[in-house]
Amino acid sequence: MRFHYTGIRIRDLDRSIEFYTQVMGMKLIHRSKIPSVGGEIAVLNSPGSEQVLELNFYEDSSKYNTPYVVGEGLDHLGFQVEDLEKTLSKFSKIGIEPFVEVDSGGLGKYVYVKDPDGIWLEIYQMDE
Amino acid sequence: MRFHYTGIRIRDLDRSIEFYTQVMGMKLIHRSKIPSVGGEIAVLNSPGSEQVLELNFYEDSSKYNTPYVVGEGLDHLGFQVEDLEKTLSKFSKIGIEPFVEVDSGGLGKYVYVKDPDGIWLEIYQMDE
Numbered sequence: 001m002r003f004h005y006t007g008i009r010i011r012d013l014d015r016s017i018e019f020y021t022q023v024m025g026m027k028l029i030h031r032s033k034i035p036s037v038g039g040e041i042a043v044l045n046s047p048g049s050e051q052v053l054e055l056n057f058y059e060d061s062s063k064y065n066t067p068y069v070v071g072e073g074l075d076h077l078g079f080q081v082e083d084l085e086k087t088l089s090k091f092s093k094i095g096i097e098p099f100v101e102v103d104s105g106g107l108g109k110y111v112y113v114k115d116p117d118g119i120w121l122e123i124y125q126m127d128e
Numbered sequence: 129m130r131f132h133y134t135g136i137r138i139r140d141l142d143r144s145i146e147f148y149t150q151v152m153g154m155k156l157i158h159r160s161k162i163p164s165v166g167g168e169i170a171v172l173n174s175p176g177s178e179q180v181l182e183l184n185f186y187e188d189s190s191k192y193n194t195p196y197v198v199g200e201g202l203d204h205l206g207f208q209v210e211d212l213e214k215t216l217s218k219f220s221k222i223g224i225e226p227f228v229e230v231d232s233g234g235l236g237k238y239v240y241v242k243d244p245d246g247i248w249l250e251i252y253q254m255d256e
Contacts (some may be wrong), residue, residue, distance in 0.1 A: 001152055001153040001174065001207050001208070001209050001215065001251070002153075002174040002175075002176060002177045002207060002208045002209075002251070003152070003154060003172075003173065003174045003177055003179045003181055003205065003206075003207055004177065004179060004206050004208040005179070005206040006134040006179075006202070006205055006206070006209060007202075007203040007204045007205070007206060008202060008203055009201060009202070009203040010199045024129055024131070024166075025129040025130075026131060044131075045131065046129065046131045047129040047130075048130060049130045049131055049132065049178070050134070050177070050178040050179060051130075051131045051134075051178065051179050051180070052179070052201075052206075053131055054206070056203040057205075066200065067200075068200045069197060069199045070200070070201035071197045071198050071199010071200060071201050071202070071203075072137045072158070072194065072195075072196045072197055072198070072199060073136060073137060073181060073197075073198035073199050073201065073202040073245065073247045074135075074136060074137075074199070074201045074202030075135040075137040075182075075184040076135045076138055076184075077131065077133075077134055077135070078131075078132050078133040078134070078135060078180075078182070079129050079130060079131055079132060080129070080130045080132040081129050081130075082200075087129065087157050093158055117201065118201070119200070119201045122135070123129070126209060
């Protein structure tokens with residue numbers, strides 16, 4: 001048994017694909033409709049990473065299109081960067097203001113931003 | 129920028145570590161308290177997989193210990209198995225009853241189970 005991917009639910013597939021590719025630097029590797037659940041999925045990963053992110057969209061008519069609350073089950077998704085200052089500068093240019101967290105106690109530097117649905121993303125740089 | 133891990137929030141760290149190691153076959157690779165947020169984390173992966181799962185626990189006194197609702201942000205976590213029937217037989221022996229989903233349209237066979245906090249896990253076997 002192998003943990004293989006994380007599926008988040010999003011409310012606008014095009015919007016989320018644009019965010020995760022343009023802002024978060026991921027690559028879209030697959031997109032398809034799943035008629036049996038009335039939905040559509042998109043599968044992404046980051047260059048050089050096996051970690052897979054699946055975006056799950058449910059149409060209005062789908063029984064899985066329940067009211068959306070982000071909730072606490074998903075605490076956050078973690079994205080590692082080489083140079084946090086450079087990333088923050090890029091975010092600033094496109095109007096993304098991060099929530100800067102306190103130091104983790106020597107593990108590295110990190111900030112939080114929200115994805116288009118309000119899901120927290122941790123962007124972190126490990127200490128050398 | 130590299131998607132590196134998924135952090136879920138859980139309400140009982142020992143209980144979740146036991147579930148993800150004993151039932152889901154993962155390996156605990158790190159556990160530590162994070163005093164700055166009033167919490168404790170555990171990091172796990174599956175043998176042969178780079179995909180990382182982080183369990184986030186917040187103490188009663190932590191400002192992050194907000195009321196817990198699983199929510200829809202995390203749709204599900206995906207676990208791949210070689211032999212779904214064998215996994216179901218193992219689950220049955222320990223009293224875990226899966227929710228069997230309809231066929232995905234030729235992509236494989238899959239079922240869903242809930243983790244101790246109510247987070248949906250997809251267990252799937254790809255077609256040969």
